[in-house]
Amino acid sequence: MVNVAILGFGVVGSGVAEVLSTNSEQITRNAAQEISLKYILDVRDFPDSRFKDCLVKDFAVIEKDSSVQIVVETIGGVGVAYDFTKRAILAGKSVVTSNKELVAKHGYELLELARERNVNYLFEASVGGGIPIIRPISQCLAANEISELYGILNGTTNYILTQMIQNGVSFESALREAQRKGYAEANPSADVDGTDACRKICILASLSFGRHVYPESVPTEGITGVTLADVGFAERAGCKIKLLGRAIRLDDGRVACYVAPHLINEANLLANVEGVFNGIVVRGNAIGEVMFYGAGAGKLPTASAVVADIIDASKHSKTRKYLNWMDSSAEAQFDPATIENRWYIRAEAGSEAIKMFDAAEVLSCNGSGNETAFITEKMSKAVLDSKLKGFKVLSAFRVLD
């Protein structure tokens, strides 16, 4: 039997308790032993919860109980979550988490600590909610040199963009509806500014390329600048606008990583990932392209991934999963601004702006308010900026080729 403690009885934490209880038969069969929930740590009281007998308020109780082998951290953030994770590892316990902010910020350090203590630090739920992605990359694609990753990593922004595209509602209205439905928080900035997608692409890039990519080094653009005019012009080009996290590895090993809205051709499977769903594409030198699709958030999907990690940790109580990467270094990075793409441009300019390019695909010229929209040939951001110097650019998004 393996004893588990859950830290934080919020949405994900309570989902983990629920899945452990509801699917206990299945879980016992797959773990080949019983997984028992011993503690739930939360500062709040839950007198009506069926798990109330497990509730404790002092982390030291869990830390000192040597019968607890696995700690599930679903507190979130980088405050007590960081402290408790380190203390749990130092106490010889494996830690399983859905905390993308913590993994993106301190993943290297925590994985090293786990290695020193011969325990596991697993985080399948930190990216893509319940979608299997961490384990497929680290195990199933282990024979590949991965060259690129990109994907729709944030369900909230994808829901907003889908509403704008399918129903023609404004960004503001779509955001309000997302909040009403519980898909967006009262303060939606981590989603709409791209911060959440940034953390996730950092984790995927670190895992795939073997070197920690820190969020502060990743240029991140959210969707607040996407207008209905852009959505309309994109449609005219046979494309949909999607917020992508993207990471590319050069042949020399350097890695570029960024988050930004992209135009994606409608024939691309990723363009058809709608609503709160996520889709993640991985490109490897043997596999070609594979895509993983599913609910990127939500109580039970995320709990499903956490519990899969609990089962895995319970099977590897004496061995370690090979899940490690090196720390980052400045020379291992290259500037995503140098990546060449076609660009979608909307500018307050007449045909003069179009004339700056050799082979622009014109979507609209001298429309209302003197607006002009077009798609350029392939070029870097630097070249694009130099060509458009002096013009009033309203939107400039990459086209995924």
Added chain:
Amino acid sequence: MVNVAILGFGVVGSGVAEVLSTNSEQITRNAAQEISLKYILDVRDFPDSRFKDCLVKDFAVIEKDSSVQIVVETIGGVGVAYDFTKRAILAGKSVVTSNKELVAKHGYELLELARERNVNYLFEASVGGGIPIIRPISQCLAANEISELYGILNGTTNYILTQMIQNGVSFESALREAQRKGYAEANPSADVDGTDACRKICILASLSFGRHVYPESVPTEGITGVTLADVGFAERAGCKIKLLGRAIRLDDGRVACYVAPHLINEANLLANVEGVFNGIVVRGNAIGEVMFYGAGAGKLPTASAVVADIIDASKHSKTRKYLNWMDSSAEAQFDPATIENRWYIRAEAGSEAIKMFDAAEVLSCNGSGNETAFITEKMSKAVLDSKLKGFKVLSAFRVLD
């Protein structure tokens, strides 16, 4: 260091040798030790191969060499492949395979034998080529009660259907083009009759539901009955025709499994899986729906999955992966004919056939040759057949709801 022997130097076997060599650095890092190719078994000579020093013709050499820990079976079929697999396991070696026919037919027996000998029998490459699916189901979705699986499991038939849908070419022409491009074999029956998809859904169902599903118990319909008329009527209904393998588990634990062409709404992601690609959907009670997409066949994608299993087997040289299921039993099955769906019908009949249904969606009535096409309300195959008794039915395909 781990020594590997490859049985069969065909497309997949040579791909495995190539990936082991090309990506050796990556593979060594992920396996945390060197993976060394010691033997390749083949009856043929390959004097120009860079792997010619590894070639042997007698399996006993490999069988008796205790330094070989992992045997890769890429012979195919259920003849010598079956014999060599058993002998390798009995000799205490783990076996990794891409042989779907063997796993579908003898998976239970070989997994039991592997368990007795405390070695691994892994087969990630047997379904979906390089797409991670076996490991995600057995590990990442281990916390879920899986209720249903369905997918496009055969790239050849999906290529043919895509050609029919996109370019309006007949089944026969599309098949010839598939053969010309090397996607279909000279004798294409295992693909177009659905046999290949049947083997794959058997493996997925056995793994997901814990009980061996044998191919001979699975009603299997291929795509030879799909015409351009059907493709056109499907389009009129906003659908595409795709060959699906499908497995459903009832609440009482019984499993139904079948292979047949389906109409899929164009908004469904699976309808956009085109050409030789595969897409597999898994539905679990915690995760909801997830989809796995990628190249379902091909030398390097398949080799990628085989080598991932080699790495995994090398890490589990002293422990066993929990990959087992029970044998089948008649009472664990239920007849897929009882599954209720809407049905697409094309019949040589006027409006009389349509009148047999309460809420038929008419696609064409009294067309050329007195042809009538429509979609019925939800019902079982038995009810459908009773209503259409006496009518000349040309096509009857399920609609995926």
